[in-house]
Amino acid sequence: xxxxxxxxxxxxxxxxxxxxxxxxxxxxxxxxxxxxxxxxxxxxxxxxxxxxxxxxxxxxxxxxxxxxxxxxxxxxxxxxxxxxxxxxxxxxxxxxxxxxxxxxxx
Numbered sequence: 001x002x003x004x005x006x007x008x009x010x011x012x013x014x015x016x017x018x019x020x021x022x023x024x025x026x027x028x029x030x031x032x033x034x035x036x037x038x039x040x041x042x043x044x045x046x047x048x049x050x051x052x053x054x055x056x057x058x059x060x061x062x063x064x065x066x067x068x069x070x071x072x073x074x075x076x077x078x079x080x081x082x083x084x085x086x087x088x089x090x091x092x093x094x095x096x097x098x099x100x101x102x103x104x105x106x
Contacts, residue, residue, distance in 0.1 A: 052089035
C-alpha cells in the first residue's frame with residue numbers, strides 16, 4: 001500500500017506540474033553513480049522527493065534507521081551539487097508543492 005500511495009502522490013504532482021506549464025521533469029531519476037538512489041522527479045540539478053509516510057506513519061518517518069538512510073541520500077545529493085526539495089503528501093494535495101515549484105521554475 002505504501003508504494004501505491006506514494007505513486008498516486010507522484011502521479012498527482014506530475015499532473016499538476018504538466019497542467020501548470022512547468023518544464024518537464026524526469027521521473028525516478030537515478031542520480032548517484034554507485035548507489036541505486038533515485039529522485040521522484042529531477043531536472044537540472046534539482047531533485048524532488050515526496051514523503052507521503054508522514055501522514056500514514058510510514059517507516060521513513062518513524063524509524064531512525066530509515067530516516068538516517070534518507071538523510072544519507074539527501075546529503076550525498078547536496079554534496080554533488082543537487083538541490084533537494086522535500087514535500088509531504090499533504091503539500092502535494094493542497095498545492096503548496098506546486099506553488100513553490102512554479103516560483104522556482106517559471
